[in-house]
Amino acid sequence: MKSPSKEDNEDKIKPTGNEAVQSVNNALDHSVHTLPDSTLADIARVRALALNSKNVRMSSQKPILDTIIAWLFNPMFKIGVPVAAAITIFISVNYVSVEAIPELPLAMMAADIPTEDFAMLEDLEFITWLAKNEQSTLL
Amino acid sequence: MEAFLLDIEKRAYHMAAFSTGSHADALDLLQDSMIKLVTKYQDKPSKEWKPLFYKILQNRIRDWHRHQKVKNLLFFWKNDEIEEWPPTNKEDGVLDTPEKNLTKDQQQGAALEHLKQLSPKQQQCFLLRSWEGLSVADTADIMQCSQGSVKTHYFRAVSKLRTMMGDDHEITF
Numbered sequence: 001m002k003s004p005s006k007e008d009n010e011d012k013i014k015p016t017g018n019e020a021v022q023s024v025n026n027a028l029d030h031s032v033h034t035l036p037d038s039t040l041a042d043i044a045r046v047r048a049l050a051l052n053s054k055n056v057r058m059s060s061q062k063p064i065l066d067t068i069i070a071w072l073f074n075p076m077f078k079i080g081v082p083v084a085a086a087i088t089i090f091i092s093v094n095y096v097s098v099e100a101i102p103e104l105p106l107a108m109m110a111a112d113i114p115t116e117d118f119a120m121l122e123d124l125e126f127i128t129w130l131a132k133n134e135q136s137t138l139l
Numbered sequence: 140m141e142a143f144l145l146d147i148e149k150r151a152y153h154m155a156a157f158s159t160g161s162h163a164d165a166l167d168l169l170q171d172s173m174i175k176l177v178t179k180y181q182d183k184p185s186k187e188w189k190p191l192f193y194k195i196l197q198n199r200i201r202d203w204h205r206h207q208k209v210k211n212l213l214f215f216w217k218n219d220e221i222e223e224w225p226p227t228n229k230e231d232g233v234l235d236t237p238e239k240n241l242t243k244d245q246q247q248g249a250a251l252e253h254l255k256q257l258s259p260k261q262q263q264c265f266l267l268r269s270w271e272g273l274s275v276a277d278t279a280d281i282m283q284c285s286q287g288s289v290k291t292h293y294f295r296a297v298s299k300l301r302t303m304m305g306d307d308h309e310i311t312f
Contacts, residue, residue, distance in 0.1 A: 019301075019304075020297060020300040020301040020304050021269050021297055021300070023246070023250050023304065024250045024251075024253065024254055024265070024269070024270075024300055025269060025270055026247065026250070027246075027247035027248075027250035027251050027254075028153065028251070028254075028266075028270050030244075030247050031153060031247070031251060032149045032150060032153050035149060035152075035153075039152070039162065040149075042162075042166055043148050043149065043152050043166070043169065044148075046148075046166055046169050046170040046173060047141070047144050047145065047148055047173060049170060049173075049174070050144065050170060050173030050174045050176075050177050051140065051141055051144070051177060053174045053177060053178055054140075054177045054178055054181060
């Protein structure tokens with residue numbers, strides 16, 4: 001801010017801030033009051049359009065209950081729902097679950113195991129079973 | 140709502156036209172703002188309508204400026220002639236000699252010319268704070284900046300206007 005003495009040195013008379021603000025505000029008000037008729041008509045049309053947009057939206061928005069009732073009594077709905085239900089039941093009854101059994105790895109195929117090993121495994125199994133039986137009879 | 144729009148429409152149009160410099164664009168912005176207010180915020184208390192409406196309008200104006208910037212970048216070879224708004228006679232704003240007898244219209248034309256020379260933020264701040272009489276808080280909310288920034292913009296706007304008007308009415312002793 002300039003001090004008053006500095007302003008005096010510049011030998012100028014400047015309006016105060018309030019005067020400047022008032023002057024611009026008056027100019028703006030005057031400009032608004034002297035808008036051409038064509039502009040006023042355009043503004044009025046825009047306002048009417050905006051107000052009408054609400055009515056259009058209101059009329060296009062039906063209550064939810066009305067929408068549901070109308071939907072229930074729709075002929076397509078009457079036919080479509082039983083058909084869809086029948087198809088669903090048919091599929092669920094006739095559905096066969098085919099679970100794929102994974103193949104054994106080749107290393108475990110019996111063809112590769114020697115016959116002596118098989119005999120030994122069978123013996124081992126028999127001995128284990130025998131030991132278990134003896135233990136149970138002792139107890 | 141209709142009474143509110145009726146009360147505010149001319150000023151809002153003026154604000155949009157001042158910022159865009161185009162009658163058609165100002166009408167578009169005004170229409171968009173009005174439609175949004177009517178369809179989305181009609182249920183709000185009526186005392187909230189004014190700041191809400193100006194917030195919508197200022198957002199639209201900001202978007203418009205962004206689009207213009209992009210458009211100018213993409214189509215830099217096109218030099219669109221933007222119609223001057225408000226339609227003022229430049230001769231009216233320039234005051235050559237103190238002897239020139241100024242009419243009221245000429246003074247008002249000069250004041251608007253000065254307002255046009257402010258930066259967009261200062262213009263916006265001045266119009267909202269001074270002309271529309273909105274509070275600092277509302278103006279800050281509309282301009283999406285702090286209250287301190289609003290005060291700074293307003294102070295600078297008034298200082299510039301004062302300086303420009305002082306230069307117009309300059310009397311050398």
